[in-house]
Amino acid sequence: MPARVRTAVIPAAGLGTRFLPATKAQPKEMLAVLDRPAIQYVVEEAAAAGLDDVLIVTSRGKHALGDHFDRMPELEAELERKGKTDALEQVVALAELARVHTVRQAEPRGLGHAVAMAADHVGDASFAVLLPDDLMVDDAALLRGMLGAHAEHGAPVVALKEVPRADISAYGCPRIEPVEGPLVRITEVIEKPDPEDAPSSLALTGRYVLTPAVFEALARVSPGKGGEIQLTDALGLLAETGTVYGWVFREGRYDVGTPLDNLRANIELALERPELAAELGPYLADLVRRRNL
Numbered sequence: 001m002p003a004r005v006r007t008a009v010i011p012a013a014g015l016g017t018r019f020l021p022a023t024k025a026q027p028k029e030m031l032a033v034l035d036r037p038a039i040q041y042v043v044e045e046a047a048a049a050g051l052d053d054v055l056i057v058t059s060r061g062k063h064a065l066g067d068h069f070d071r072m073p074e075l076e077a078e079l080e081r082k083g084k085t086d087a088l089e090q091v092v093a094l095a096e097l098a099r100v101h102t103v104r105q106a107e108p109r110g111l112g113h114a115v116a117m118a119a120d121h122v123g124d125a126s127f128a129v130l131l132p133d134d135l136m137v138d139d140a141a142l143l144r145g146m147l148g149a150h151a152e153h154g155a156p157v158v159a160l161k162e163v164p165r166a167d168i169s170a171y172g173c174p175r176i177e178p179v180e181g182p183l184v185r186i187t188e189v190i191e192k193p194d195p196e197d198a199p200s201s202l203a204l205t206g207r208y209v210l211t212p213a214v215f216e217a218l219a220r221v222s223p224g225k226g227g228e229i230q231l232t233d234a235l236g237l238l239a240e241t242g243t244v245y246g247w248v249f250r251e252g253r254y255d256v257g258t259p260l261d262n263l264r265a266n267i268e269l270a271l272e273r274p275e276l277a278a279e280l281g282p283y284l285a286d287l288v289r290r291r292n293l
C-alpha cells in the first residue's frame with residue numbers, strides 16, 4: 001500500500017489572462033470569492049482532506065500568495081489592541097492550516113511545467129495537485145475519494161467532471177473503461193477534441209493525485225502551442241504505458257478564473273450563509289422580477 005499522501009501542489013504562476021484587467025498586477029488566485037481569496041478555499045480543502053504540506057508554485061509579483069498564509073505580527077498586534085478577537089483568530093488560524101512553502105516558476109510555460117517545479121520538494125512520494133481556479137464546494141469529498149482510491153490502487157487518480165458535450169472542446173477528454181462506482185480507468189486522453197470526436201463527455205478538471213512517475217512523463221512531453229508543457233499530455237503518456245484512474249463527479253465546481261463563474265460562485269456561496277442570504281435572497285428575487293429575467 002502506498003504511503004499516505006501529505007503534499008498538495010498548487011500551481012499559481014499563470015498570467016490569468018481571462019480575468020484582465022483585474023489580474024494585471026494582482027494574482028488571479030488572490031481574487032476574493034465572498035470574503036477570502038480563491039487560493040484559501042483550496043488550501044482549506046487540502047487541509048480538510050488531511051494534506052498538511054502545501055507547495056504553491058508562484059512567479060514574479062505574486063508574493064501575496066505566500067504572505068497570505070504567513071504570520072503577520074503587526075496586524076495581529078493591532079487586532080489584539082483593538083479587541084477584534086474574531087478577526088485575530090482568523091488570521092492566526094490561516095497560518096496554521098498547513099505548512100506552506102513556495103517555489104518559483106521563472107516563465108509561465110504551462111501547467112505541466114509548473115507541476116515539474118515541485119519535483120525536488122515531493123521527492124519519491126505521491127502528491128496531489130489542486131488548481132486554485134477550480135473551487136470545489138463539497139467539503140473535500142472529491143479529493144478524499146481520490147486519495148482513498150490512490151491509497152487502494154497506488155496509481156494516479158484524476159478528477160473528471162461530466163460536462164455538456166458541446167463544451168468538451170475546452171478540456172482534456174479521456175477515453176474510459178468503468179471500474180466501480182465513480183472510479184474509471186483512463187485508456188487515452190485527447191486534448192480539446194471536437195464534440196463529435198470526443199471519446200466521452202468527461203473533462204479533466206483541477207484535482208489530481210499523482211505519483212512521481214509524472215515527472216519522467218513531463219520530461220518526455222514536447223512543448224505545444226506557445227511552448228507550453230501540458231499536464232494532460234503527460235497523463236496521456238502514463239495512460240499508454242501504465243494505469244491511470246479517473247474519479248467522476250458532477251456537482252460543486254466553479255471555475256473562478258473566469259468572470260461569469262466567479263460571479264456565480266459569489267452568489268451561490270453567499271446564499272449558503274444565513275446572515276447574507278436573509279437579504280440577498282429577496283434582493284435577487286426582486287431583481288429578477290424587475291428586469292423580467
Ligand code: UTP
Nearest residue numbers: 011012013014015016017018108109110111114
Ligand atoms: P490556467 O490556464 O487556468 O491559468 O491554468 P492561467 O494561464 O493563469 O489563466 P488564463 O488562461 O491566462 O486566464 C491553471 C492553473 O495553473 C497555473 C495557473 O496559475 C492556474 O492556477 N499555471 C498555469 C501555472 O502555475 N503556470 C503556468 O505556466 C500556467
